[in-house]
Amino acid sequence: MSFITHIPGIQPFQPAEPAPVQKGVGVLGLHEGRTLLLAMNRVAHARPVAACDLSPEKIAATRRELPDLFYTSEYDELLKRPDVDIVAIYTPDQQHGEHIARAFAAGKDVLCTKPLVNSLDDAARILAAGRASGRKLMVGQSTRFFEPFQRQRRDFAAGACGDLELADAHYIHRMDWFYEKSPWAATETDWVFLGLSHPLDLLRWYLGPIESVHAFGRRSDLGARFGVQGFDLYTVNVRSADGRLGRALGHYGCHELPSARNCIELMLYGSRGTSLAQYHDMRYLRTAPDGTEVREDSLYALRHYYFNSEVHGMHYGEFANYLEHFARALVDGTPHAPGLEEGVEVVCLMEAARRSARSGEPVALAPLLEQVGLGHG
Numbered sequence: 001m002s003f004i005t006h007i008p009g010i011q012p013f014q015p016a017e018p019a020p021v022q023k024g025v026g027v028l029g030l031h032e033g034r035t036l037l038l039a040m041n042r043v044a045h046a047r048p049v050a051a052c053d054l055s056p057e058k059i060a061a062t063r064r065e066l067p068d069l070f071y072t073s074e075y076d077e078l079l080k081r082p083d084v085d086i087v088a089i090y091t092p093d094q095q096h097g098e099h100i101a102r103a104f105a106a107g108k109d110v111l112c113t114k115p116l117v118n119s120l121d122d123a124a125r126i127l128a129a130g131r132a133s134g135r136k137l138m139v140g141q142s143t144r145f146f147e148p149f150q151r152q153r154r155d156f157a158a159g160a161c162g163d164l165e166l167a168d169a170h171y172i173h174r175m176d177w178f179y180e181k182s183p184w185a186a187t188e189t190d191w192v193f194l195g196l197s198h199p200l201d202l203l204r205w206y207l208g209p210i211e212s213v214h215a216f217g218r219r220s221d222l223g224a225r226f227g228v229q230g231f232d233l234y235t236v237n238v239r240s241a242d243g244r245l246g247r248a249l250g251h252y253g254c255h256e257l258p259s260a261r262n263c264i265e266l267m268l269y270g271s272r273g274t275s276l277a278q279y280h281d282m283r284y285l286r287t288a289p290d291g292t293e294v295r296e297d298s299l300y301a302l303r304h305y306y307f308n309s310e311v312h313g314m315h316y317g318e319f320a321n322y323l324e325h326f327a328r329a330l331v332d333g334t335p336h337a338p339g340l341e342e343g344v345e346v347v348c349l350m351e352a353a354r355r356s357a358r359s360g361e362p363v364a365l366a367p368l369l370e371q372v373g374l375g376h377g
């Protein structure tokens, strides 16, 4: 096994130089949304201008850190502002549909955290609203934008894995602290959206359109104690339209064993090689062409950029990376991903997994895609 302990070219973190044209960002929801605001010193093509939350305490806390923004508890006040080009949405899952539709109606481009929405009705609504407005949307799929997953993608695109044959992803995280902070997580959404949005999006990213899903679910003891309405333990098998296989696992009531298994991992098995990306230890493992295992560990090189030198797991770097990707695409007119249609497709995939876990039967995606307006008929 060879180890890369120093990554050439990685410099200490420096704030980004502002680009000549920057998009103004208004952030809605100041828990995870605060992370995006603070991370914007890493972003060249966007700048923070406004923030909104119903909670005066959240506004006061964010104002102490960023005093020069416009603050409001009224979403319409944020939407009215001409200096807000992009509305970035970090409200609870079940409110995303309403908040996205209103942002489109106000003529704004939209960055929405995962999950994009958590029902097919909302998926249909935002797809129609986005098409009618002609504005752009990007889903803030943070895992795609975390360092090891970016490296894994670059190698994959360069052909290092050969033809992908199996993708295996999981997101496993004990969530009692989350229910205490955000009780809506137990009753207003489902872990297939809140948690499995990470591994299911990764499967869609690598396997392309998914044709069918077979899932099982259960409620953990911890989930039952917090009154979780759906399942908080899922195993999901998928088959892509071109016949390749993927598997996603989610468990939100477990006792973690972090040195054995990071909370998010993506394993790619290809005809020429295998690779593994990990969140949050920031490791990327891969096979070299001669079969040697290569391990890239960028935690100490990049922990300030990704974690603000805080405890593992905050999302400064990923949020900055995806905002920069989206804002630069808007300024330059280049593509961005995952966009509205791909995001809605992943919502259909999550809903198919939820339905399959309820019935125990495989679920085909085509009727769900048709229902939301993504059918090819």
Ligand SMILES: NC(=O)c1ccc[n+]([C@@H]2O[C@H](COP(=O)([O-])OP(=O)(O)OC[C@H]3O[C@@H](n4cnc5c(N)ncnc54)[C@H](O)[C@@H]3O)[C@@H](O)[C@H]2O)c1
Binding pocket: 028, 029, 030, 031, 032, 033, 052, 053, 054, 055, 058, 073, 075, 090, 091, 092, 093, 095, 113, 114, 115, 140, 141, 142, 143, 181, 182, 194, 315
């Ligand atoms: N890796 C990631 O990208 C990641 C990580 C965690 C959470 N999330 C997502 O971010 C979203 C928010 O999660 P969180 O952990 O910050 O939740 P949270 O409950 O801690 O915070 C939500 C915030 O939104 C505010 N809010 C609620 N309704 C509002 C409204 N109508 N108008 C204005 N403000 C309102 C609340 O006061 C609160 O401050 C969720 O959709 C969650 O799934 C994404």
